[in-house]
Amino acid sequence: MKLLECPINGIRPISEFTYGGEYRNMPNPDTCSDSEWAAYVHYRNGAPGLKKEWWYHTPSGTWFIAERNTMTDKVNRTYLLGQEEAK
Amino acid sequence: MPLGLLKYGLSSEHPAPRFFRDCTEPKKSYDAVIIGGGGHGLAAAYYLAKDYGITNVAVLEKGYIGGGNTGRNTTIVRSNYLTPEGVNFYDASVKIYEDLSEELDLNLFYSTRGHFTLAHTESAMRTMRWRAEVNKHVGVESYVVGPEEISKACPQLDISCSGQAPILGALYHAPGSVARHDAVAWGYAKEADRMGVEIFQMTEVTGIDTKGGKVVGVNTSKGYISTNRVLSAVAGFTPRITEMVDLQTPIVIHPLQACVSEPMKPWLDTILVSGSLHVYVSQSSRGELVMGSSLDPYEFHSTRSSLDFVEGLTTHITDMFPFLSNVKVVRQWGGMADITPDFAPIMGKTPLEGFYLDAGWGTWGFKATPISGKTMAETIAKDMAPDLIKSFRLSRFEDYELTGEKGAASVGH
Numbered sequence A: 001m002k003l004l005e006c007p008i009n010g011i012r013p014i015s016e017f018t019y020g021g022e023y024r025n026m027p028n029p030d031t032c033s034d035s036e037w038a039a040y041v042h043y044r045n046g047a048p049g050l051k052k053e054w055w056y057h058t059p060s061g062t063w064f065i066a067e068r069n070t071m072t073d074k075v076n077r078t079y080l081l082g083q084e085e086a087k
Numbered sequence B: 001m002p003l004g005l006l007k008y009g010l011s012s013e014h015p016a017p018r019f020f021r022d023c024t025e026p027k028k029s030y031d032a033v034i035i036g037g038g039g040h041g042l043a044a045a046y047y048l049a050k051d052y053g054i055t056n057v058a059v060l061e062k063g064y065i066g067g068g069n070t071g072r073n074t075t076i077v078r079s080n081y082l083t084p085e086g087v088n089f090y091d092a093s094v095k096i097y098e099d100l101s102e103e104l105d106l107n108l109f110y111s112t113r114g115h116f117t118l119a120h121t122e123s124a125m126r127t128m129r130w131r132a133e134v135n136k137h138v139g140v141e142s143y144v145v146g147p148e149e150i151s152k153a154c155p156q157l158d159i160s161c162s163g164q165a166p167i168l169g170a171l172y173h174a175p176g177s178v179a180r181h182d183a184v185a186w187g188y189a190k191e192a193d194r195m196g197v198e199i200f201q202m203t204e205v206t207g208i209d210t211k212g213g214k215v216v217g218v219n220t221s222k223g224y225i226s227t228n229r230v231l232s233a234v235a236g237f238t239p240r241i242t243e244m245v246d247l248q249t250p251i252v253i254h255p256l257q258a259c260v261s262e263p264m265k266p267w268l269d270t271i272l273v274s275g276s277l278h279v280y281v282s283q284s285s286r287g288e289l290v291m292g293s294s295l296d297p298y299e300f301h302s303t304r305s306s307l308d309f310v311e312g313l314t315t316h317i318t319d320m321f322p323f324l325s326n327v328k329v330v331r332q333w334g335g336m337a338d339i340t341p342d343f344a345p346i347m348g349k350t351p352l353e354g355f356y357l358d359a360g361w362g363t364w365g366f367k368a369t370p371i372s373g374k375t376m377a378e379t380i381a382k383d384m385a386p387d388l389i390k391s392f393r394l395s396r397f398e399d400y401e402l403t404g405e406k407g408a409a410s411v412g413h
Helices: A034-042 B003-010 B039-052 B084-098 B100-104 B122-138 B147-153 B181-194 B235-244 B307-320 B322-326 B366-382 B387-392
Strands: A003-006 A010-013 A017-022 A050-057 A062-069 A075-079 B032-035 B057-060 B115-119 B142-145 B169-173 B198-200 B205-211 B214-220 B223-226 B230-232 B252-261 B271-274 B279-283 B289-295 B329-339 B346-349 B355-359
Touching: A003 A062, A003 A075, B032 B039, B039 B057, B039 B181, B039 B355, B039 B366, B057 B181, B084 B100, B084 B122, B084 B366, B084 B387, B100 B181, B115 B122, B115 B147, B122 B142, B122 B169, B147 B169, B181 B198, B181 B366, B205 B235, B230 B235, B235 B252, B235 B329, B235 B355, B252 B307, B271 B307, B279 B307, B289 B307, B307 B322, B307 B329, B346 B366, B346 B387, B355 B366, B366 B387
Parallel strands: B032 B057, B032 B230, B057 B198, B115 B271, B230 B355
Antiparallel strands: A003 A010, A017 A050, A050 A062, A062 A075, B115 B169, B142 B169, B205 B214, B214 B223, B252 B289, B252 B329, B271 B279, B279 B289, B346 B355
């Protein structure tokens, strides 16, 4: 992967981006158990596959979602969080 | 080459000695199955046989032995870690390494060079002092040195780093060494095989069979094997194995790359590491500079190499050694590092009975090969982890008792 498409700025060199890890849903801290919370804090889905990830376009300060296959490094699509349908 | 040697090479009466049998068909059951024929898996097999007399063991390797991260690291052995738990553990490994050539009856080219971790900032100096004090407390020979002593040990080094990042001092670690990494795998394989362990290459594990929270067998590309003890020692493939048994871990995979220069006459007899410049370098017995850098910046399950890595690394190495600008890089490669949040490994028992984990070896696995094999063998034989690896247990994350070793990782990640 040498290029990545920022939903705001279009296709830019990969050196302009920072990886933010896999998108994860936070359990409700008021209702979840201690071990559910510890799992949310520490555990990750490390197996390869198509993943929804946070990426950051550093020069413009844009956080967005990329759907990327971590085995092939192919990006299916990128979008701003919550604007998945509009794309 | 003397011509006399050629006749042995061409004669079938003098075949090259094999290090281990060429096993092809696994038996129906084993007392223990080890997934992964790298240094760690083979060392565990060796100590199971030697220390506990458990020889009915199969080592399953999906490629060839030592072809994974055992043969892809930059071969540095050291114990100058940050936590007392880490220093004790790696020190035990260094002590085994020192006599390992004799024990395995194979020359591992183990060479004690001394190891300098260069500091270019005051905050880095602070970490060096901290590590030196922890090391001394545990009885490991490490101390902080100034630029003069570094220059004396390595006069070729530009102490100002081309004016980019002047060196203020370093953590000197006397036992720092290099070894021939693939020989470590071969040596353990040879001796394990001699005691009865069976090693299967080109044999992939496709599933792990469990019943009532216990391991009962493994599915492989060569059929089903029943066993109630399985060790996973697969480095960058750990998440694929733990997924088979629905075990959650914090491990994520990042590529780690390395390269070597063309061979030169010997001029660098120490090991140099710079955290700020993201470089570690030593000269191999063949004369090549073996160089590595930090992890690739995002999760990726591949051993591909990239130009970005060589560009970044050579920029920094020529800051340290400007005269290397005319030297060529002749080979580069990558490995898959299983990274944990605290930069310490994950070893020992798991919630699944009979399933043992030797994982999370990120960028620090080769140096731990002997001691991880020894402690994992004990864990499997007694179904109880020894004290030496208690702080590396998987459950430390749920207990919020992390073993923070990031400050001792060779370069800033």
